[in-house]
Amino acid sequence: MPGTPTALPTALPAARTPDPMDAPALRWGVMGTGWIAERFVRSVHRHTRQRFTAVASRDAARAEDFAGRHGVPGSYGSYEDLAAAPDVDVVYIATEHTAHLACARIALEGGKHILVEKPIGLDAAQAAEIAELATGQGLFCAEALWTFFLPKFDVIRQLLDSGALGEIHTVLADLGEYFTAEHRILRPELAGGPLLDLGTYPVSLATWVLGAPAETLASGQPHPAGVNGQTSAILRGPQGSQAVLHTTLFSDTPTTATLAGSRATLSLPGPFYQPGDLVLTPSGGGTQLTYTEPRTAHDALYYEAAEVARCIAAGLRETPLRPLEDSVVTLRAMDEIRRLCGITFDQ
Structure with a gap:
């Protein structure tokens, strides 16, 4: 928040x-x-x-x-x-x-x-x-x-903590990727569909910024393979702010995100959940500010391993960068999205 x-x-x-x-x-x-x-x-x-x-x-x-x-x-x-x-x-x-x-x-x-x-x-x-x-x-x-262990997300964390964006009214996030027929994401017995693999990113962003949703609206479309093919959701935060989220495995989508506040808007060009740029635009116009880091994609996975090692060495039992309660809150929101869309897992 x-x-x-x-x-x-x-x-x-x-x-x-x-x-x-x-x-x-x-x-x-x-x-x-x-x-x-x-x-x-x-x-x-x-x-x-x-x-x-x-x-x-x-x-x-x-x-x-x-x-x-x-x-x-x-x-x-x-x-x-x-x-x-x-x-x-x-x-x-x-x-x-x-x-x-x-x-x-x-x-x-x-x-x-x-x-x-x-x-x-x-x-x-x-x-x-x-x-x-x-x-x-x-x-x-x-x-x-x-995502939450990347340097880019520490910059976002500081902007949120400082109140630089003002009151966050809107979170927009999308993640879509096309998959061929043999991919495990299309297998119902492996809890396939886009929500767990791709949707975790937009939903976790929304719950991190707005908190646990007070109300959820969602709609899904099935895939011929027998899994959910795409899902769209609106999450209303406890103060009334909204997140508009989308994930699909039918197509490649821009995979961008936006945090829109009363004082400034922060744009995360796609893919928003990977290393890359941030652009802050003051409300009503003004000088844009840009943060840039190399777009190294999954080569940046090492940040989470380093954080785990630091925490264990310090005697911590979880990381403040992604507390376990945050993981539970995100999955609770995804549970409600699945319920509304009629998405079930065999397990």
């Missing part, structure tokens, strides 16, 4: 993100060997001092292949074996959405800190269960919603 208004800035603030190379080196295990796990490991290897000591898959050959390609010394054919490994401090869970809860349980019960790929669970109940288990075990837990 926005802070107390101050004078409009004459320049956008610098990001306060610490140097990822300064984060204490921890030993990481990886559950899952898919697309996002590949990019996470490459990014973290390239930009931090974190070490990967083990990888696990339900297919031992896949784990061994992944380990060989990424220089990971240990590979396992079961998640339980990785959770029991003595040379693992923290586990990055990068399995399919439907396995997040089970893998989180395995890792936490094995005494490992966890970073769970977004969304942390299929619904708010699963997210709350994971958070409660981590708290009970005295272990760190976070959702790997990498």
Whole structure:
């Protein structure tokens, strides 16, 4: 939520993100060997001092292949074996959405800190269960919603905290991407459809800025593959402000976002959830201010790993950049969108 208004800035603030190379080196295990796990490991290897000591898959050959390609010394054919490994401090869970809860349980019960790929669970109940288990075990837990760990989003955080935008009346956010027929996002048994994969980004942005919605309107369109194809939603915040959100897997869309306040509007060119620019425009006109960072896409995944390492080393059990309650609030909003659209998961 926005802070107390101050004078409009004459320049956008610098990001306060610490140097990822300064984060204490921890030993990481990886559950899952898919697309996002590949990019996470490459990014973290390239930009931090974190070490990967083990990888696990339900297919031992896949784990061994992944380990060989990424220089990971240990590979396992079961998640339980990785959770029991003595040379693992923290586990990055990068399995399919439907396995997040089970893998989180395995890792936490094995005494490992966890970073769970977004969304942390299929619904708010699963997210709350994971958070409660981590708290009970005295272990760190976070959702790997990498957007909130980017330097660009620290700049947004400072603008919101300072009240530079004034009262936020409107959040606009869209994320659409075309997928071919063989992609897992089209598989009903894997909780497919755009909402969990893509919709997490616009919904989390809206709930972060406006808070938990007091009212939700939503409409969806089915996909021939048997999943939801696209969803549009209006979320009304507790003070009456509105978020207008859209996600689709039928087409590529601009994937932009806007935070419109009484004093200024902040524009996030597409893809808004990745590294890139911010443009602040004073209400009624005036000099625009621009923040720019390299558009490195998923090579920026390392920021979340560095934050996890810093938090664990400091004895924290969650990160202030994406508290577990924020993850639960986002999923609770997505639960209501699914209810209104008649979207159900087999699980």
